[in-house]
Each structure stands twice: as C-alpha cells, then as structure tokens.
Amino acid sequence: MADRNEITQEMVLEQGNVVYQRPEALAETLTHYCPGCTHGIIHRLIAEAIDELGIREKTILVAPVGCAVLIYNYFDVDAVEAAHGRAPAMATGLKRTQPDKVVLTYQGDGDLAAIGTAEILHAANRGENISVFFVNNAVYGMTSGQMAPTTLPGQVTTSTPTGRDVKVHGYPMRMAEIIAGLPGACYVARRAVYDVRTVRQARKAVMTALKTQLAGLGLSMVEFLSSCPTNWHMTPVDALTWIKDNMAPYFPLGDYKVADEVQALQ
Amino acid sequence: MARELWKGNEAIAEAAIRAGLEAYFGYPITPQTELLEYMSARMPALGRVFLQAESEVASINMVYGAASGGARAMSSSSSPGISLMQEGLSYIAGSEIPAVLVDIMRGGPGLGNIQPSQADYFQMTRSAGHGDFHPIVLAPSTVQEAVDIMYDAFPLAEKYRTIVIVAADGSLGQMMEPAEMPPMRSVLTEAERGAWAVRGAAGRPKNVITSLFLNEQELETLNLRLQEKLKTIQMNEQRWEEVETEDARYLLVAYGTVGRTCKTTLREARKQGHKVGLFRPISLWPFPTPRLRELADQVRAVLVVEMSAGQMLDDVRLAVEGRCPVEFYGRMGGVMPLPDEILEALAEVEAKVKAEVEAKVKAKVDTKVLSLNLNL
Numbered sequence: 001m002a003d004r005n006e007i008t009q010e011m012v013l014e015q016g017n018v019v020y021q022r023p024e025a026l027a028e029t030l031t032h033y034c035p036g037c038t039h040g041i042i043h044r045l046i047a048e049a050i051d052e053l054g055i056r057e058k059t060i061l062v063a064p065v066g067c068a069v070l071i072y073n074y075f076d077v078d079a080v081e082a083a084h085g086r087a088p089a090m091a092t093g094l095k096r097t098q099p100d101k102v103v104l105t106y107q108g109d110g111d112l113a114a115i116g117t118a119e120i121l122h123a124a125n126r127g128e129n130i131s132v133f134f135v136n137n138a139v140y141g142m143t144s145g146q147m148a149p150t151t152l153p154g155q156v157t158t159s160t161p162t163g164r165d166v167k168v169h170g171y172p173m174r175m176a177e178i179i180a181g182l183p184g185a186c187y188v189a190r191r192a193v194y195d196v197r198t199v200r201q202a203r204k205a206v207m208t209a210l211k212t213q214l215a216g217l218g219l220s221m222v223e224f225l226s227s228c229p230t231n232w233h234m235t236p237v238d239a240l241t242w243i244k245d246n247m248a249p250y251f252p253l254g255d256y257k258v259a260d261e262v263q264a265l266q
Numbered sequence: 267m268a269r270e271l272w273k274g275n276e277a278i279a280e281a282a283i284r285a286g287l288e289a290y291f292g293y294p295i296t297p298q299t300e301l302l303e304y305m306s307a308r309m310p311a312l313g314r315v316f317l318q319a320e321s322e323v324a325s326i327n328m329v330y331g332a333a334s335g336g337a338r339a340m341s342s343s344s345s346p347g348i349s350l351m352q353e354g355l356s357y358i359a360g361s362e363i364p365a366v367l368v369d370i371m372r373g374g375p376g377l378g379n380i381q382p383s384q385a386d387y388f389q390m391t392r393s394a395g396h397g398d399f400h401p402i403v404l405a406p407s408t409v410q411e412a413v414d415i416m417y418d419a420f421p422l423a424e425k426y427r428t429i430v431i432v433a434a435d436g437s438l439g440q441m442m443e444p445a446e447m448p449p450m451r452s453v454l455t456e457a458e459r460g461a462w463a464v465r466g467a468a469g470r471p472k473n474v475i476t477s478l479f480l481n482e483q484e485l486e487t488l489n490l491r492l493q494e495k496l497k498t499i500q501m502n503e504q505r506w507e508e509v510e511t512e513d514a515r516y517l518l519v520a521y522g523t524v525g526r527t528c529k530t531t532l533r534e535a536r537k538q539g540h541k542v543g544l545f546r547p548i549s550l551w552p553f554p555t556p557r558l559r560e561l562a563d564q565v566r567a568v569l570v571v572e573m574s575a576g577q578m579l580d581d582v583r584l585a586v587e588g589r590c591p592v593e594f595y596g597r598m599g600g601v602m603p604l605p606d607e608i609l610e611a612l613a614e615v616e617a618k619v620k621a622e623v624e625a626k627v628k629a630k631v632d633t634k635v636l637s638l639n640l641n642l
C-alpha cells in the first residue's frame with residue numbers, strides 16, 4: 001500500500017475515489033464566518049443542490065444584510081446585495097423579469113422576521129416563484145448579538161441583558177408557521193444542521209425548495225435553526241446542543257406546507 | 267403620430283412604455299395613481315411586467331432587482347412615497363444601476379395634501395438617500411415635455427448608470443392637453459443589456475451587484491469615481507429654457523408648471539413695458555448654473571417663484587453669487603401662484619431695486635454736498 005503522504009489529488013481523481021469535494025457552485029475562497037458557525041454548512045447544502053440540479057449558470061442569489069452579507073463572495077453564481085430585509089422584493093424584480101432563472105434569497109432572522117417582514121409576507125402571499133433560505137440563529141449576529149424576533153423567552157442578548165421579557169419584547173416569531181399559512185407559499189419547512197441526521201434532512205429540503213421553483217409552483221422556504229457560538233458565548237459543540245435542547249422545542253423541525261404539486265415532485 | 271389629448275400621468279406612462287419599459291412596480295398614491303393604473307392595463311397586454319407592490323419600499327427594491335438584471339425598470343409615486351424610497355435609491359446609486367423614477371409632487375410635510383407642490387426639490391436634488399450622490403432630476407412643464415423627457419430617461423440613465431427622476435407637480439399629472447407620442451421601442455435585447463447585468467453566470471465569470479465596500483480605500487475610490495461621473499453629468503446634461511432674456515432687466519426663475527405660469531406673467535409684464543425674461547431650469551440636477559450666472563450679470567434682479575418655501579432658491583443664489591439681488595415669491599400647501607400675484611411680486615422687486623438705486627444716487631449726491639461743504 002502506498003504511503004498515505006504520497007496520495008496526491010491527481011491520484012484520487014484518477015481512481016475516481018472522490019467522495020467529498022468543493023461544490024462547483026461554491027467559490028474557492030475562505031469565508032469570514034466564526035469558528036463553529038453553521039452558515040458554512042448551509043452554504044454547502046445549497047451549493048450541492050445547485051450542482052446536483054445543474055443550475056449554477058442560471059442561478060441568481062440575493063444576499064441579505066447580516067452575517068451572510070458577503071455570501072456573493074462564497075458562491076460562484078451571479079448575485080446582488082439587497083438592503084436589510086428587502087431581499088424578497090429584489091428577488092421579485094429579478095424573477096418577474098427573468099422567469100427562466102433560479103432566484104434565491106438567503107436571509108437572517110433580523111432581515112426576514114423584523115425589518116423585512118412586509119417584504120417576505122407579501123412575496124409569499126403573491127406566490128413569488130423564488131426560494132428563500134432563512135437562517136434563524138436567535139440573535140442579530142452581525143451587529144454582535146442583539147435580540148432578534150426569534151430570540152427565545154429569557155434568552156440573554158446584548159440588548160436583553162436580563163433576558164428576553166415577553167411582556168416587553170413580545171414572543172419569538174415562528175416564521176415557518178406564519179408563512180405556511182399563506183396560500184402562495186408552496187413549500188415551507190424547518191430544518192436544523194446540528195448533526196448528521198439533521199444535515200441530511202436539511203439537504204433534502206433544499207433540493208425540494210429548488211425543485212419547487214424549477215417546476216414554477218410558487219414560493220419555497222427552508223428555515224434553518226443555526227448556531228452562533230460567538231454571540232451565544234458557547235463552544236461550537238455546546239451551541240449545537242443548545243439548538244437541539246432549546247431552539248428545536250420552540251421552533252419544531254418539520255414540514256409546514258407541502259402543496260400537492262410539491263408532494264408530486266418528491 | 268398625431269397629437270392627441272392626454273392626461274399627464276397617463277401620457278408619462280405611455281411614453282415610458284414606448285421607451286422600452288420592461289417592468290413597472292408601484293404603489294397607489296394621489297396625484298400619481300393614474301400612472302400606475304395605466305401601467306396595470308398596458309404592460310401585461312404587451313407581455314411586460316406590472317406589479318402593484320406592498321409599499322414604496324418594496325416597489326423601489328423591485329425596481330432595483332429588475333434593473334440589476336439589465337431590464338428597463340421604473341416606479342412612480344408622490345412625495346410621501348418618495349420618502350419611503352430613499353433607502354432603495356441610495357443602494358441603486360451605490361451600485362450604479364440605471365433606474366427611472368417619476369415623482370408627481372404633492373403638498374407636505376407629512377401626509378400634507380394631494381394638491382400640487384414643488385417641495386420635494388431638496389429631497390430629489392440633495393437628499394435622495396444617504397451618501398454622496400445626486401440623481402439626474404428633470405422637470406417638465408407641459409404634458410408634451412413630460413413625454414419627451416420620459417422617452418429619453420432610460421438611455422440617459424443607462425449612459426451614466428445612474429438614477430433619473432422625472433419631477434412634476436400634481437397639476438401636470440392631472441392636467442389634460444394635446445401631446446404627440448414617440449414611436450414604440452421594443453424592450454432591450456440580450457445584446458443591448460449592460461455586460462454588468464445579473465442574468466446568470468452562463469459561460470462567463472459571475473457578476474455581482476453590491477453597494478458594500480468594507481475597505482475604506484475601496485469605498486473612497488468608488489466615491490471618487492462617482493464624483494467624477496457627477497462632474498461629467500454636470501458638464502453634459504444641463505437643460506433649461508429661456509424666454510425673452512436678450513434684453514431682460516428682470517429675470518423670473520421658475521421650473522415645472524410654475525415656469526409655465528411665469529410665461530403668462532412675462533407676457534403681461536412685457537405688455538406693460540417691463541423688460542422681463544424667464545429662465546426655466548429643466549434639469550434641476552445638474553442645475554444650469556453657468557448660464558444663469560451669465561444672465562445675473564445682465565439683469566437688475568432675479569425673482570425666483572416656486573410652490574415651496576424656496577428650495578430651488580438656494581441653487582439660484584449659488585449661481586448668482588451676489589451679482590444681483592435674488593428675491594423670492596412662493597406658495598405652499600398645494601396653493602398654486604397665479605400670474606397676477608407673480609406680476610405683483612415682480613412689481614415689488616422692481617420698486618425695491620429702483621428705491622435702492624435712488625438711495626445710492628442720493629447717497630452719492632449727499633457725499634458730494636458734504637465734501638463741498640468741507641471744502642469751504
């Protein structure tokens with residue numbers, strides 16, 4: 001057997017033994033995400049699905065304002081950077097004028113569930129044929145951990161120093177459930193990426209969302225419960241456990257809307 | 267094509283369609299709504315995009331999205347709606363996307379009223395959003411001129427990759443008068459779209475449209491480039507109309523429908539033997555400063571007339587730079603100045619100038635008398 005150190009990339013490629021590599025839809029670059037943040041996993045899942053469906057050259061990605069603001073540097077697809085919360089409106093303009101393209105938004109919980117609530121609800125209500133990837137990390141990551149609309153009751157953030165008091169700040173918003181209630185939304189699911197099983201389930205949901213769009217059925221959204229070790233002040237592993245133990249009970253994983261036509265796709 | 271009777275708002279809509287408009291996004295607001303309603307019928311009939319958005323915030327971001335893809339896209343609104351669009355306008359400016367907006371101005375501040383006003387001048391020319399930028403702002407005074415300006419707005423926006431705002435007051439949006447429509451242009455072909463447009467990275471490196479430049483050197487470089495572009499626009503795109511300025515001693519300065527009202531005033535003043543001229547800026551930004559400065563050397567005084575507390579007045583003062591007195595007559599709250607009122611204001615200006623001249627002459631005489639006395 002050859003010495004492990006002697007195995008080159010070329011040899012592996014030659015033998016057709018590749019089991020894992022950078023998806024074509026991802027750019028070959030470093031990201032700025034904090035260690036343990038699950039944005040990276042979610043990026044990869046979307047990129048893999050784009051590759052698998054062979055749609056990289058017709059994909060247009062709408063970036064949010066939030067930690068994923070530089071997502072256009074990490075994907076090798078055409079992209080635009082929207083104002084905070086306005087990604088669904090920008091995506092609407094893009095998709096209506098280029099219905100043959102695949103238009104995606106990638107948004108945080110502040111972006112989608114606070115400042116951009118009107119834009120996402122109306123895009124969903126119109127059945128805008130776009131795919132929305134909603135990353136719920138229960139805080140405003142980019143601005144260093146203030147309360148988000150999805151911050152859990154009692155959760156300490158930099159703007160709820162004594163914990164979120166629901167009498168003062170209201171309750172965490174369950175966006176998947178809210179959006180699923182709109183007829184224009186065809187596929188709405190909540191997933192997590194805290195272990196292999198949930199990652200696999202998330203990957204399937206991403207595929208379904210994109211297929212929904214390719215079939216021209218209407219708005220598809222996947223909400224991801226995502227970690228923020230930095231602002232939660234936890235180790236990456238503890239952060240994943242926290243999602244499972246604290247977030248998932250309030251934001252149950254599952255499918256909230258699978259229209260019959262979407263069911264037929266699967 | 268023959269001249270037909272058109273309502274201002276609908277004429278602007280039809281001109282935009284004939285200019286190759288591919289997508290319209292808007293939200294109803296008086297006195298602009300007919301423009302949106304017209305689009306709602308015509309655009310889908312032509313297989314083009316019409317969408318009534320949930321707000322002006324959404325409309326302008328839909329325009330931003332469609333225009334990022336290289337489509338000729340526009341929105342229209344009236345003052346309170348334009349306020350809501352400022353965020354989007356700033357992003358569009360920062361990422362240098364060509365886009366067109368129509369503002370059919372109404373009375374403010376706040377909800378104000380639905381009567382004509384010109385009080386968005388500052389907002390459009392100075393503060394269309396955060397950051398250092400100016401849209402090109404063009405102000406028609408007749409329905410025909412609105413049609414012509416609208417028809418050219420897209421090529422202009424595309425030439426400089428900038429925002430073009432067609433600025434009219436509510437009366438122009440609502441009035442009916444004859445206008446001739448230009449020929450129909452089809453929407454842009456793939457080849458005609460900017461190479462920067464986001465249309466899927468097929469067989470080329472990806473395109474990214476962003477207004478985010480985290481590195482301060484990079485953002486300053488962008489800003490310097492934007493400023494250079496604005497200078498070029500200032501040099502190339504100044505537009506104005508002059509009426510009887512050759513021998514004018516007094517100069518009216520007014521834009522839009524007020525400019526038109528001033529023509530009536532001018533005719534009356536001339537009839538009464540006063541040498542009055544009119545300078546009507548058509549491009550509010552870039553403001554036609556050099557020509558107005560030349561005229562300021564020739565006249566005794568300038569009278570600025572606006573449907574505001576005096577906003578263009580600032581630009582006139584900057585142009586005149588003290589060469590002659592600059593006086594102001596304005597109405598607000600949706601009240602339109604009438605030709606007679608302007609005539610009266612003009613008479614006051616003349617009287618004031620004459621009184622000042624006389625006072626100066628008298629002062630000179632007095633000085634002479636005084637020095638004579640001293641010589642004794």
Ligand SMILES: Cc1ncc(C[n+]2csc(CCOP(=O)(O)OP(=O)(O)O)c2C)c(N)n1
Pocket residue numbers: 065066067068084107108109110111112135137139140141142143148
């Ligand atoms: C109009 C506007 N308001 C506020 C901000 C500041 N800001 C930037 S990111 C952000 C919060 C983002 O949080 P979220 O959407 O949850 O995404 P995350 O950073 O957690 O991924 C805020 C408030 C902004 N850029 N624009």
